[in-house]
Amino acid sequence: MPVLDLMSGFIVELRxxxxxxxLTENLDAMEAVxxxxxxxxxxxxxxxxxxxxxxxxxxRVFETIFEVYFSLRGPEYAITKDGQPDDFWREMxxxxxxxxxxxxxxxxxxxxxxxxxxxxxxxxxxxxxxGDQAMMRALAKQSVQRFAxxxxxxxxxxxxxxxxxxxxxxxxxxxxxxxDANSEMSKQELSSLEQRLEKDEFESRIExxxxxxxxxxxxxxxxxxxxxxxxxxxxxxLPEDVEFMHASRDEMQSLKKALYPLTRKLAAxxxxxxxxxxxxxxxxxxxxxHSLSYGGVPADPKFRYPRPAKPELMxxxxxxxxxxxxxxxxxxxxxxxxxxxxxxxSFVFIDGIDEVTKFFKSKEDIGEAINRVNTEADVVWVDGxxxxxxxxxxxxxxxxxxxxSKTTVLLLGDARNNYHAAQSWVVxxxxxxxxxxxxxxPEPKSYWNTGDSIVGEYGxxxxxVFECRNLRQLxxxxxxxx
Amino acid sequence: MKPRFNDVxxxxxxxxxxxxxxxxxxxxxxxxxxxxxxPVLIEGPAGTGKTQLAKSVAExxxxxxxxxxxxxxxxxxKALYEWNYKKQLLRIQADKSSDxxxxxxxxxxxxxxxxxxxxxxxxxxxxxxxxxIDEVDRVELxxxxxxxxxxxxxxxxxxxxxxxxxxxxxxxxLTSNNTRELSEALKRRCLYLHVDYPDLEREKxxxxxxxxxxxxxxxxQIARIVRSIRQLDLKKAxxxxxxxxxxxxxMLLGIETIDEKEAKETLHILLKYQTDIAKAAKELSVTK
Numbered sequence: 001m002p003v004l005d006l007m008s009g010f011i012v013e014l015r016x017x018x019x020x021x022x023l024t025e026n027l028d029a030m031e032a033v034x035x036x037x038x039x040x041x042x043x044x045x046x047x048x049x050x051x052x053x054x055x056x057x058x059x060r061v062f063e064t065i066f067e068v069y070f071s072l073r074g075p076e077y078a079i080t081k082d083g084q085p086d087d088f089w090r091e092m093x094x095x096x097x098x099x100x101x102x103x104x105x106x107x108x109x110x111x112x113x114x115x116x117x118x119x120x121x122x123x124x125x126x127x128x129x130x131g132d133q134a135m136m137r138a139l140a141k142q143s144v145q146r147f148a149x150x151x152x153x154x155x156x157x158x159x160x161x162x163x164x165x166x167x168x169x170x171x172x173x174x175x176x177x178x179x180d181a182n183s184e185m186s187k188q189e190l191s192s193l194e195q196r197l198e199k200d201e202f203e204s205r206i207e208x209x210x211x212x213x214x215x216x217x218x219x220x221x222x223x224x225x226x227x228x229x230x231x232x233x234x235x236x237x238l239p240e241d242v243e244f245m246h247a248s249r250d251e252m253q254s255l256k257k258a259l260y261p262l263t264r265k266l267a268a269x270x271x272x273x274x275x276x277x278x279x280x281x282x283x284x285x286x287x288x289x290h291s292l293s294y295g296g297v298p299a300d301p302k303f304r305y306p307r308p309a310k311p312e313l314m315x316x317x318x319x320x321x322x323x324x325x326x327x328x329x330x331x332x333x334x335x336x337x338x339x340x341x342x343x344x345x346s347f348v349f350i351d352g353i354d355e356v357t358k359f360f361k362s363k364e365d366i367g368e369a370i371n372r373v374n375t376e377a378d379v380v381w382v383d384g385x386x387x388x389x390x391x392x393x394x395x396x397x398x399x400x401x402x403x404x405s406k407t408t409v410l411l412l413g414d415a416r417n418n419y420h421a422a423q424s425w426v427v428x429x430x431x432x433x434x435x436x437x438x439x440x441x442p443e444p445k446s447y448w449n450t451g452d453s454i455v456g457e458y459g460x461x462x463x464x465v466f467e468c469r470n471l472r473q474l475x476x477x478x479x480x481x482x
Numbered sequence: 483m484k485p486r487f488n489d490v491x492x493x494x495x496x497x498x499x500x501x502x503x504x505x506x507x508x509x510x511x512x513x514x515x516x517x518x519x520x521p522v523l524i525e526g527p528a529g530t531g532k533t534q535l536a537k538s539v540a541e542x543x544x545x546x547x548x549x550x551x552x553x554x555x556x557x558x559x560k561a562l563y564e565w566n567y568k569k570q571l572l573r574i575q576a577d578k579s580s581d582x583x584x585x586x587x588x589x590x591x592x593x594x595x596x597x598x599x600x601x602x603x604x605x606x607x608x609x610x611x612x613x614x615i616d617e618v619d620r621v622e623l624x625x626x627x628x629x630x631x632x633x634x635x636x637x638x639x640x641x642x643x644x645x646x647x648x649x650x651x652x653x654x655x656l657t658s659n660n661t662r663e664l665s666e667a668l669k670r671r672c673l674y675l676h677v678d679y680p681d682l683e684r685e686k687x688x689x690x691x692x693x694x695x696x697x698x699x700x701x702x703q704i705a706r707i708v709r710s711i712r713q714l715d716l717k718k719a720x721x722x723x724x725x726x727x728x729x730x731x732x733m734l735l736g737i738e739t740i741d742e743k744e745a746k747e748t749l750h751i752l753l754k755y756q757t758d759i760a761k762a763a764k765e766l767s768v769t770k
Contacts, residue, residue: 024670028518035517036490036510043490046510054669056525056676193742193766197703200710204682261660268661 003038006227010069013231014052017061018238021052028052041070057239057258068231071219117168120146124169128178128205136205140212143169148217152224158234161217171206178202240471244326244442252325255471259329262475263336280304310342311408311435316395318413319379320350320386326442326468327412328370333474334410335360335369342406347399348373349391352381355399386416388458389423396426403433411439411462415448415455422454428461437461440468440477486516486543486653502531502538503680503688511675512539512653521633521654523618523669526677528659529721533616535677536655540612545653548607549614550600552621558628562638564597591642601632605648612653618668619658626668629656633671680722682709688722693729703740704729711752711762720752728752742766 007030014021028051036047045066053062120143127135144150147168148161182198222230237243239258242251286302294300315334317327331346338344338360345357354377359369381390403409409430431437439462441448441455448465449456459465468474487493494509504512512535515522524532540547550561570590598606604613615629632638636648656672658664680688686705690696704725712719720728728751737744746763753759 020666022666022670028520028673031518032514035514040490042506043510046507047514049507050511050514050522050673050675054523054672054674059676191742193707193740193745196766197706197710200713201706204709265660265662 003033006069007033009227010048010065011052013065013069013228014062016231017065017235018241019053019058019061025052025054038070044070060254061236061238064234064236065231067215067218068222068234069227071215071222121169124209125174125177125181128174128202128209129181131201131205136209137212140209140216144213144216144220148220150217150220150224158214158217158221161221162214165213165217166210171210174206175199175202237470240475242471243469244329245322245469247325255329258471259332260336262471263333266475266479267337267340310340312343312404312406313341313345314399314403314407314409314434315344315346316353316409316411317346317348318350318386318388318391319348319374319377320384322416323412323414323442324374326440328374329471330410330412330440330468330474331373332370333478337478345399345402347395348377348379349388349395350379350381350384351387351390352379353391353394353398354378385418386413387420388413388415388417388454389421392426393423396429400429400433403430405433405435407434408436408438409434411437411458412442413439414441414443414453415439415458416452417454419452422457424454424457424461427458431461431463436463438463438477439465440474441465442468444469487513489513496542497538500538500541501691502534503684503691504535505680505684508535508675508677511673515653515673518673519636519651521656521672522675523656523658523664523672524675524677525658525660527679527719527721529723530677530679531722532657532677533614536612536614536657539653539655540614543610543612543653545610545612546607547612547614548600548604548652549616551616552618554620554622556621556625560599561601561625561628562599562632563602563640564599565591565642566595566597570595593643596640596643601629602638602646604652604654605632605636605638606646607652608649610650610652612655615654615656617659618656619661619664623662623665626665630667630671633668679712679719682706685709685722685725689725689729692726693733696729696733697738700732700738700740701729704732707740707745707766708752710766714761714765716753716758716761717755718753718758724752 011021011026011029029048032047032051033044036043038044045063048066049059049062053059120139123135124139124143126132127139144161144165147165149164150161179195179199179202182202183195218230218234239251239254240262242255244255247255280303283302283304287298287300290300290302291298313334315331317331319327327348334341334344334346344360345355346360347353347355356373356377359372359376381387411427427437439455439459443453445467447453455465466473466477468477487496490506490509490513493513494504494506497504497509497512511522514520524535526532537547539545573590573595574586596602600613604611618626618629633654636651637645639645656668679685682705685708686701689701689704690698693701708720708725708728728748731748731751732740732744735744735748745766749759749762753762
């Protein structure tokens with residue numbers, strides 16, 4: 001395929017994945033391709049990255065798509081035909097034979113097929129032990145060829161093949177084996193610090209090997225199905241678009257990583273907005289003082305900076321199974337920018353309710369505080385199924401008097417009440433006393449008020465119910481809040 | 483105009499000569515910036531050598547470095563140009579009688595009365611220049627617009643004087659600590675480079691390069707410990723400059739191999755938060 005066609009397909013796919021690639025950037029990339037040869041794959045990748053990706057959070061998406069479109073280029077990445085060992089493999093085999101000192105005539109022709117899984121495992125261990133990159137790559141290729149059992153045209157995702165390959169290699173025990181072998185080899189007892197360093201080193205090598213396997217599988221799938229189809233199956237949402245309620249563990253991790261810079265940016269933006277808002281009333285004293293330089297004429301009127309009161313915030317969050325992730329993120333988010341509020345109090349409930357403000361007191365480690373909320377808060381009253389009605393009732397009884405005209409109350413949850421009594425009068429009472437009451441719902445709008453969801457009944461008394469499925473929506477809401 | 487570099491490898495080896503160890507990404511983007519004549523926007527965590535890159539490139543190409551430090555409230559009179567109104571006043575008063583109004587008017591708005599600020603200075607300079615716009619995320623969104631003309635066209639328009647175009651195209655580097663999202667317009671005009679913490683080998687090389695007389699063994703150990711610490715969930719991960727400080731401290735203390743005790747005692751050089759130090763100390767001594 002000519003480079004130009006490949007490039008336009010590539011850029012279309014980037015846009016499909018949600019990356020904002022403008023026309024100028026597209027042209028820049030074309031310019032860049034002119035001066036960087038496509039054969040130098042790394043340089044080529046960085047050149048495209050520099051011109052097309054302007055946000056580091058998007059880099060991983062870019063990398064994956066790049067792999068799909070350009071993985072089959074360059075000789076060192078070509079796929080070896082089954083049963084035809086390449087030169088490198090042959091060389092390694094000879095080395096192995098020498099090491100074993102047996103030389104059972106496995107020579108160059110036998111290649112892969114004559115090795116038992118145990119031998120492959122032993123070779124892998126040696127490669128990981130010495131950190132030999134080329135050997136690791138070759139082994140990754142061979143193990144995919146051997147263990148993944150890939151069949152052309154079979155509509156199975158890459159993860160299936162990855163699982164099959166890794167299961168045969170027994171990587172989980174590999175770390176321990178490596179550690180054992182390592183401590184045997186060293187002369188004296190390793191200190192715990194050294195052990196820890198060794199472990200980190202081996203972990204990173206194993207991780208690297210896994211990635212090699214993964215990209216080998218991907219290459220083979222691309223060769224089988226073509227780039228477009230493959231890119232489509234790999235398409236993943238950007239971190240800020242991942243839905244809280246359906247995030248996988250990996251996605252949770254990347255969400256957590258994305259959260260911190262996001263809050264930092266938001267805090268900076270809010271602080272700036274506060275300072276540079278509209279002008280306040282005339283500052284008489286300051287104006288007169290400056291008028292002296294104009295001979296007493298107040299030519300340069302000075303104004304006071306407005307200091308709008310920071311709102312007080314009460315967060316009341318449902319932390320039962322389905323919406324726990326959402327509650328966790330919202331709490332983290334709110335506490336990460338807590339200096340934008342004069343006071344933050346937080347409450348969590350399932351069918352009972354408990355105040356958890358004290359866990360966040362230390363201000364040092366929000367992640368730690370969230371963990372404590374999950375383990376220590378007393379939120380179960382009867383059976384541990386969401387009961388909004390009871391939780392609200394208790395909330396009103398215990399903390400209702402603390403709500404005043406400066407307080408903004410945030411209610412978080414999907415309002416799936418398991419057909420308990422709604423007690424929506426509490427929300428109505430809260431709304432009467434508080435400055436604002438908002439409801440954030442992590443469910444898509446189309447699911448609201450279906451089944452046991454009664455968000456409409458509660459929402460009628462609030463100042464607004466907002467759909468809050470991902471970080472982007474959460475950020476948008478918080479920005480308008482302060 | 484003649485390109486400054488032949489290929490990516492030249493950039494890389496050149497940067498190494500001036501004591502900046504670039505990886506493929508960094509060298510590649512510098513090369514592209516030269517070839518495409520586009521500014522480079524560098525983002526990344528603090529202390530990973532963003533500003534140093536611009537300085538090193540200036541040293542490598544033998545160009546003058548012009549630096550514009552950004553801050554809140556930066557305006558065009560500090561970034562672009564300003565009329566030297568004192569001089570203008572003197573000019574008017576010097577020959578009140580002789581000149582007609584229009585002559586004086588034309589005269590006082592000439593380049594003689596113009597004070598060049600960094601951006602204007604960079605494009606009017608005769609000799610080669612590297613322009614560094616440092617911490618561009620500190621200016622307000624509206625002020626960013628000041629930069630747009632110079633970044634895309636390498637020219638400055640002055641209403642009284644007309645448009646001043648660059649005599650030579652300078653290499654431009656913008657750095658950002660990512661405290662806010664830069665505008666699309668700015669990003670579109672730049673090549674983007676994210677400088678992250680270096681990987682193990684590169685960090686070791688940096689330590690070997692920057693700390694005189696350090697042994698290979700110690701440098702290796704330092705790089706590995708720092709990598710392990712960066713993997714922890716910390717408030718502020720150690721930057722490259724902190725790694726270097728730590729290496730220098732260990733050298734001063736005459737330590738050849740780091741053991742647990744010494745590592746713990748000197749952790750406060752790598753980490754700046756008490757909770758981080760406690761966490762790292764705990765993690766480093768745990769065996770699994």
